[in-house]
Amino acid sequence: DAGITQSPRHKVTETGTPVTLRCHQTENHRYMYWYRQDPGHGLRLIHYSYGVKDTDKGEVSDGYSVSRSKTEDFLLTLESATSSQTSVYFCAISDRGGNTEAFFGQGTRLTVV
Amino acid sequence: QKEVEQNSGPLSVPEGAIASLNCTYSDRGSQSFFWYRQYSGKSPELIMSIYSNGDKEDGRFTAQLNKASQYVSLLIRDSQPSDSATYLCAVSGGSNYKLTFGKGTLLTVNP
Numbered sequence: 195d196a197g198i199t200q201s202p203r204h205k206v207t208e209t210g211t212p213v214t215l216r217c218h219q220t221e222n223h224r225y226m227y228w229y230r231q232d233p234g235h236g237l238r239l240i241h242y243s244y245g246v247k248d249t250d251k252g253e254v255s256d257g258y259s260v261s262r263s264k265t266e267d268f269l270l271t272l273e274s275a276t277s278s279q280t281s282v283y284f285c286a287i288s289d290r291g292g293n294t295e296a297f298f299g300q301g302t303r304l305t306v307v
Numbered sequence: 308q309k310e311v312e313q314n315s316g317p318l319s320v321p322e323g324a325i326a327s328l329n330c331t332y333s334d335r336g337s338q339s340f341f342w343y344r345q346y347s348g349k350s351p352e353l354i355m356s357i358y359s360n361g362d363k364e365d366g367r368f369t370a371q372l373n374k375a376s377q378y379v380s381l382l383i384r385d386s387q388p389s390d391s392a393t394y395l396c397a398v399s400g401g402s403n404y405k406l407t408f409g410k411g412t413l414l415t416v417n418p
Contacts, residue, residue, distance in 0.1 A: 227405075227406075229408075234410070235410065236395070236408050236409060236410035236411055237351070237395065237408040238408075239405055239406075239407075242405060252405065284350055284351070286406075291399075293338060293339045293358075293399055294339070294356075295341060295353050295356055296341075296353070296397075296406055297353065298350040298351045298352070299350060300349075300350050301349075301350050
């Protein structure tokens with residue numbers, strides 16, 4: 195398995211609170227991605243990074259921010275959690291971007307109450 | 308906006324049969340194509356990648372790509388109950404760093 199660790203694995207939080215999810219990799223891959231997965235919507239890209247301090251938005255980025263201060267860590271922050279952000283969040287990594295395979299972490303199940 | 312379409316299923320096949328999973332995509336510039344398998348409650352797992360027209364075989368799995376028709380498929384021969392999962396098609400383009408996923412097809416293999 196690719197060396198990808200997401201933390202926490204499960205979290206319950208209250209509406210309006212900030213939440214940070216962490217993705218840590220040991221593969222030294224350049225590209226890192228955050229997806230959310232919801233029934234009926236499949237996997238949707240939130241944000242991605244193509245290098246340290248280089249990030250860009252995906253298709254569902256509103257309400258989320260990211261940071262990547264070192265190669266191995268990619269943080270996803272929900273600035274003020276809402277119930278619509280209840281989802282399963284997956285981190286993925288890739289060696290050479292979209293033209294090569296991406297490998298996924300175990301996922302974080304987030305519930306906003 | 309790229310779109311990747313899959314039949315949501317469920318697709319039900321008997322054990323030992325061939326399962327055929329299909330995917331169409333909208334962006335003619337797409338260059339890389341992937342199939343992932345996702346068991347319930349687990350993360351997606353890469354099972355096949357294909358980059359050029361034609362067939363690519365790996366064990367019981369065969370991926371087929373037809374760029375002219377914007378179509379990619381996955382065949383699973385000698386289907387086993389352990390193949391029961393959701394299969395996700397993913398597509399990416401030239402300079403685009405991003406993978407776009409279909410919503411997945413649920414496959415059930417009946418013993």
